[in-house]
Amino acid sequence: MATTEERPLFSFGIIADVQYGDLDDAMNFTQTKKRYYRNALYLLREAVQHWKEENRIQFVLQLGDIIDGFNTRRKNSENALQAVLKEFQGVPFGLHHIWGNHEFYNFSRSYLMKSPLFTGPESQDIASNLKEVVKKEADAVYYDFSPYNGYRFVILDNYDISMCGIGRDKDSPQYKKAGEILRQMNKNEELNSPDGLFGVDRRFVLFNGGMGEEQLQWLRETLEVARQRGEKVVISGHVPVHPNSCYVMCLLWNYQDVLNILQDFSDVVLAYFSGHDHGGGYHFDSGNEIHHVTLPGVIEVPPGSNAFGTVDVFSDRLVMHGVGQLESRVMK
Ligand SMILES: Nc1ccn([C@@H]2O[C@H](COP(=O)(O)OP(=O)(O)OC[C@H](O)CO)[C@@H](O)[C@H]2O)c(=O)n1
Numbered sequence: 157m158a159t160t161e162e163r164p165l166f167s168f169g170i171i172a173d174v175q176y177g178d179l180d181d182a183m184n185f186t187q188t189k190k191r192y193y194r195n196a197l198y199l200l201r202e203a204v205q206h207w208k209e210e211n212r213i214q215f216v217l218q219l220g221d222i223i224d225g226f227n228t229r230r231k232n233s234e235n236a237l238q239a240v241l242k243e244f245q246g247v248p249f250g251l252h253h254i255w256g257n258h259e260f261y262n263f264s265r266s267y268l269m270k271s272p273l274f275t276g277p278e279s280q281d282i283a284s285n286l287k288e289v290v291k292k293e294a295d296a297v298y299y300d301f302s303p304y305n306g307y308r309f310v311i312l313d314n315y316d317i318s319m320c321g322i323g324r325d326k327d328s329p330q331y332k333k334a335g336e337i338l339r340q341m342n343k344n345e346e347l348n349s350p351d352g353l354f355g356v357d358r359r360f361v362l363f364n365g366g367m368g369e370e371q372l373q374w375l376r377e378t379l380e381v382a383r384q385r386g387e388k389v390v391i392s393g394h395v396p397v398h399p400n401s402c403y404v405m406c407l408l409w410n411y412q413d414v415l416n417i418l419q420d421f422s423d424v425v426l427a428y429f430s431g432h433d434h435g436g437g438y439h440f441d442s443g444n445e446i447h448h449v450t451l452p453g454v455i456e457v458p459p460g461s462n463a464f465g466t467v468d469v470f471s472d473r474l475v476m477h478g479v480g481q482l483e484s485r486v487m488k
Pocket residue numbers: 184185186221225257258348349350363406432433434435
């Protein structure tokens with residue numbers, strides 16, 4: 157008897173922390189894991205090739221840190237960016253690029269807004285209208301889109317309030333606010349150091365960031381509209397928001413504000429996807445049935461393996477097919 161295989165409603169690709177650079181392999185800051193800067197480009201190429209061959213994804217969520225901050229030391233940021241973007245040239249699927257701390261080590265927000273790494277819905281208009289770019293310079297980049305009837309994806313800007321690199325102008329209210337938060341919580345001269353901080357307070361380091369009031373309000377409103385429309389929502393940002401889904405030093409500064417919103421909209425939100433913690437992680441919040449997936453970072457995957465995936469969306473579950481270090485799982 158012939159069996160009918162259930163087909164997903166739609167599918168998408170996920171990958172995080174490629175952190176490409178034309179640099180020799182080196183250990184991370186804590187000397188615990190090796191970073192394979194050049195190999196990361198080959199792993200990205202392999203991921204793109206895999207998605208092309210699978211021939212079913214509608215878009216990729218590139219979860220941030222696509223090139224490494226060390227590119228700035230060699231004044232090689234633009235070349236590195238061109239190299240990774242070349243891998244996506246002519247792909248038969250959409251791209252959603254999320255901005256992480258390493259984007260801001262390399263580029264200002266105004267540069268990013270004009271680059272292909274800006275994939276917001278108005279990206280076409282903005283690229284062709286410089287006035288708009290100037291107006292939007294101080295804005296955070298968060299947006300939502302619906303790839304399939306009944307489903308909505310939300311892209312967050314986790315470095316809205318941040319002092320990372322050259323992302324925010326030093327005179328901007330967001331940079332000043334970040335300074336107030338960090339200096340109140342972290343008494344070290346080197347603000348990337350978590351010394352003297354314990355538990356979840358270790359998140360108050362320079363390489364993390366936070367989300368402003370306006371963005372939080374927008375998130376609430378977006379989820380409210382999704383609820384009224386009967387949509388299911390998947391949220392993504394570079395930085396994890398659940399302490400059990402990552403190493404706590406990698407958490408969003410105001411992760412609790414986001415968790416409170418997710419709690420209030422647990423009938424709508426299915427999952428939160430992030431990167432940032434290269435070790436990866438996963439937590440199912442049984443209180444509100446939301447899945448928190450932190451992808452392993454490609455940069456720390458040795459040659460011979462990889463870390464990316466394809467997520468098939470069915471009406472009652474997300475099925476994540478992981479490749480290499482990304483574990484496969486069924487998320488009901
Ligand atoms: N304990 C630390 C860790 C890092 N730094 C410095 O902070 C900058 C960013 O660090 P980096 O490890 O490159 O950031 P990633 O986003 O790649 O990774 C985040 C987590 O570590 C991944 O698990 C850099 O300048 C480091 O030197 C520090 O001072 N102290």
